[in-house]
Amino acid sequence: xxxxxxxxxxxxxxxxxxxxxxxxxxxxxxxxxxxxxxxxxxxxxxxxxxxxxxxxxxxxxxxxxxxxxxxxxxxxxxxxxxxxxxxxxxxxxxxxxxxxxxxxxxxxxxxxxxxxxxxxxxxxxxxxxxxxxxxxxxxxxxxxxxxxxxxxxxxxxxxxxxxxxxxxxxxxxxxxxxxxxxxxxxxxxxxxxxxxxxxxxxxxxxxxxxxxxxxxxxxxxxxxxxxxxxxxxxxxxxxxxxxxxxxxxxxxxxxxxxxxxxxxxxxxxxxxxxxxxxxxxxxxxxxxxxxxxxxxxxxxxxxxxxxxxxxxxxxxxxxxxxxxxxxxxxxxxxxxxxxxxxxxxxxxxxxxxxxxxxxxxxxxxxxxxxxxxxxxxxxxxxxxxxxxxxxxxxxxxxxxxxxxxxxxxxxxxxxxxxxxxxxxxxxxxxxxxxxxxxxxxxxxxxxxxxxxxxxxxxxxxxxxxxxxxxxxxxxxxxxxxxxxxxxxxxxxxxxxxxxxxxxxxxxxxxxxxxxxxxxxxxxxxxxx
Amino acid sequence: xxxxxxxxxxxxxxxxxxxxxxxxxxxxxxxxxxxxxxxxxxxxxxxxxxxxxxxxxxxxxxxxxxxxxxxxxxxxxxxxxxxxxxxxxxxxxxxxxxxxxxxxxxxxxxxxxxxxxxxxxxxxxxxxxxxxxxxxxxxxxxxxxxxxxxxxxxxxxxxxxxxxxxxxxxxxxxxxxxxxxxxxxxxxxxxxxxxxxxxxxxxxxxxxxxxxxxxxxxxxxxxxxxxxxxxxxxxx
Numbered sequence: 124x125x126x127x128x129x130x131x132x133x134x135x136x137x138x139x140x141x142x143x144x145x146x147x148x149x150x151x152x153x154x155x156x157x158x159x160x161x162x163x164x165x166x167x168x169x170x171x172x173x174x175x176x177x178x179x180x181x182x183x184x185x186x187x188x189x190x191x192x193x194x195x196x197x198x199x200x201x202x203x204x205x206x207x208x209x210x211x212x213x214x215x216x217x218x219x220x221x222x223x224x225x226x227x228x229x230x231x232x233x234x235x236x237x238x239x240x241x242x243x244x245x246x247x248x249x250x251x252x253x254x255x256x257x258x259x260x261x262x263x264x265x266x267x268x269x270x271x272x273x274x275x276x277x278x279x280x281x282x283x284x285x286x287x288x289x290x291x292x293x294x295x296x297x298x299x300x301x302x303x304x305x306x307x308x309x310x311x312x313x314x315x316x317x318x319x320x321x322x323x324x325x326x327x328x329x330x331x332x333x334x335x336x337x338x339x340x341x342x343x344x345x346x347x348x349x350x351x352x353x354x355x356x357x358x359x360x361x362x363x364x365x366x367x368x369x370x371x372x373x374x375x376x377x378x379x380x381x382x383x384x385x386x387x388x389x390x391x392x393x394x395x396x397x398x399x400x401x402x403x404x405x406x407x408x409x410x411x412x413x414x415x416x417x418x419x420x421x422x423x424x425x426x427x428x429x430x431x432x433x434x435x436x437x438x439x440x441x442x443x444x445x446x447x448x449x450x451x452x453x454x455x456x457x458x459x460x461x462x463x464x465x466x467x468x469x470x471x472x473x474x475x476x477x478x479x480x481x482x483x484x485x486x487x488x489x490x491x492x493x494x495x496x497x498x499x500x501x502x503x504x505x506x507x508x509x510x511x512x513x514x515x516x517x518x519x520x521x522x523x524x525x526x527x528x529x530x531x532x533x534x535x536x537x538x539x540x541x542x543x544x545x546x547x548x549x550x551x552x553x554x555x556x557x558x559x560x561x562x563x564x565x566x567x568x569x570x571x572x573x574x575x576x577x578x579x580x581x582x583x584x585x586x587x588x589x590x591x592x593x594x595x596x597x598x599x600x601x602x603x604x605x606x607x608x609x610x611x612x613x614x615x616x617x618x619x620x621x622x623x624x625x626x627x628x629x630x631x632x633x634x635x636x637x638x639x640x641x642x643x644x645x646x647x648x649x650x651x
Numbered sequence: 652x653x654x655x656x657x658x659x660x661x662x663x664x665x666x667x668x669x670x671x672x673x674x675x676x677x678x679x680x681x682x683x684x685x686x687x688x689x690x691x692x693x694x695x696x697x698x699x700x701x702x703x704x705x706x707x708x709x710x711x712x713x714x715x716x717x718x719x720x721x722x723x724x725x726x727x728x729x730x731x732x733x734x735x736x737x738x739x740x741x742x743x744x745x746x747x748x749x750x751x752x753x754x755x756x757x758x759x760x761x762x763x764x765x766x767x768x769x770x771x772x773x774x775x776x777x778x779x780x781x782x783x784x785x786x787x788x789x790x791x792x793x794x795x796x797x798x799x800x801x802x803x804x805x806x807x808x809x810x811x812x813x814x815x816x817x818x819x820x821x822x823x824x825x826x827x828x829x830x831x832x833x834x835x836x837x838x839x840x841x842x843x844x845x846x847x848x849x850x851x852x853x854x855x856x857x858x859x860x861x862x863x864x865x866x867x868x869x870x871x872x873x874x875x876x877x878x879x880x881x882x883x884x885x886x887x
Binding site for chain 1: 685727
């Protein structure tokens with residue numbers, strides 16, 4: 124068979140396009156055909172009534188007006204006090220109600236999320252749903268030993284390469300830290316930026332600990348782009364963190380990052396994550412009100428710095444297991460409250476960022492499956508614009524599993540199918556197709572409609588096992604985990620994209636303390 | 652897919668292609684389920700004095716082997732495979748009488764039917780269509796088939812294979828009734844008895860005395876080709 128579908132392998136005679144090679148090439152483009160695509164419209168799941176939303180809104184504004192946010196930074200006061208915010212003797216910054224309402228109105232409602240490869244750019248906002256990864260995990264289930272060990276920089280590079288190949292992870296948020304460099308935060312932050320840039324052509328996000336590291340990272344990106352100032356014209360990376368320490372205080376380092384990002388005209392990528400029962404009220408409605416107030420404060424800050432700024436409105440109400448006080452990410456309450464957060468934020472047209480998939484299971488078992496599925500389904504149907512689905516993250520956000528990323532990718536494809544819904548038209552109601560079939564062949568398998576819709580109506584799992592029990596039994600009785608384990612190796616052993624050209628790489632390494640070794644970035648490194 | 656292919660179809664004239672190019676084009680056309688083109692290509696090769704057995708082997712069976720591989724690999728979907736089977740049938744319609752004329756051995760012949768009491772026939776239909784796609788002649792007795800109908804058809808068509816299917820656990824024991832009747836009439840050893848259906852398994856196959864249980868239509872085709880080949884090897 125010819126590699127090129129158009130030409131005969133023999134004499135160069137023009138051939139009809141078709142045959143095995145052409146079909147394989149087409150199928151390779153997408154394992155799910157065109158049944159789902161990034162950015163489908165959503166928002167049908169609405170756990171709150173209009174009146175609920177109004178009451179949460181009123182309470183949140185009461186919180187900002189009367190209780191305020193503690194420990195405001197001088198940088199924040201610089202922008203906030205001239206606009207009528209009041210700093211109390213208790214060192215809490217109180218926001219006038221009308222100011223918050225004005226800032227809600229001017230806050231950007233959508234923006235273009237750029238990627239290193241423009242084909243992966245997408246516009247965030249509206250009713251569109253995208254899936255991203257995220258996290259601050261510190262351990263990883265080692266591929267070979269299947270035991271948790273501290274995460275390394277090279278793991279981050281591998282995770283980026285893996286996400287680069289997983290269709291339903293639309294953007295790559297840093298899922299874990301590089302624990303091998305956590306003793307030197309400058310080296311850490313420079314290197315996570317490099318590892319993600321080297322590993323993926325999708326947009327990516329960094330959790331940056333120190334404001335002083337932002338400009339060097341931007342300089343690294345400018346070196347990559349070959350021109351000073353180029354990154355800010357087309358920022359393919361967002362910087363973020365948690366600028367609020369609940370309940371209702373600013374967290375110094377991350378709030379500094381937030382202000383700096385806004386000053387640079389970049390999108391603030393925040394996560395405000397009060398924990399119901401521990402750092403927020405046990406009443407879920409109260410947690411919604413507090414977390415909405417806290418996130419509104421962040422939105423206010425960036426818009427005080429620069430009116431019209433965009434912010435990923437990361438209202439992430441978390442849940443506590445009150446038996447221990449520990450965070451639980453996989454509960455029904457988590458699915459519910461995060462969906463409510465998405466609905467609430469969408470109500471104002473914010474760029475809604477919510478979280479899902481934060482299973483408490485320690486490995487990708489049945490518990491992980493149901494917890495990830497219920498939380499992600501709820502968030503997606505509620506219309507989160509950017510859903511941090513935590514692909515492959517286990518152990519209540521503390522562990523990463525590469526196998527889990529592959530399994531979750533399948534799940535995300537199927538959840539997008541729920542988002543898409545059912546198109547009911549005269550054509551899809553299929554009366555004439557039914558009539559043709561009943562009075563014809565008696566089955567639909569070879570009806571032209573079936574042929575036409577077999578890929579556009581249905582999502583097919585990449586590794587999800589649909590074989591018969593007999594087939595499964597005769598072929599090693601592999602679980603999805605084992606299939607994912609093999610898939611990880613097949614995806615990572617030969618895929619070393621050269622996103623950073625060698626001469627550019629040399630220039631980057633001249634100016635920045637890059638710790639990711641070149642030999643670890645090519646085939647034959649012994650890792651895979 | 653076929654529609655897309657037709658839309659992008661180039662102006663090629665099959666009759667102007669050299670033999671090897673034509674055969675490759677037929678493999679592609681078979682793959683893409685282009686029945687008219689397969690009929691045309693088959694006729695062209697015959698007109699170039701290719702024997703029907705050679706056309707069958709080089710142009711059609713080899714082409715369907717590619718289909719089989721891509722189906723196994725998840726590249727081709729069932730609706731597409733049925734299109735290829737349809738194209739294969741178009742070629743076979745021309746070749747079958749010619750093969751009979753020269754006394755060439757056909758790929759094989761199968762009588763197939765869903766057993767008495769059972770009217771679930773999608774699996775049986777699928778198996779039948781896939782067998783036809785592989786070049787077998789298939790005589791489909793339909794659903795709710797009585798033992799006497801099986802016997803009559805077997806006597807009339809003298810197939811290599813008897814295929815029986817059932818979806819219900821209540822109807823599957825009827826397969827044994829048929830097999831026992833074959834034995835009592837001395838016909839059992841002349842046939843490969845192939846059974847299939849969702850609730851069946853290997854243990855059941857053994858218990859009723861069938862030759863092979865196939866869990867799906869694609870497996871049935873592979874097993875049928877192999878078993879017919881083995882029987883013929885023994886016979887010669």
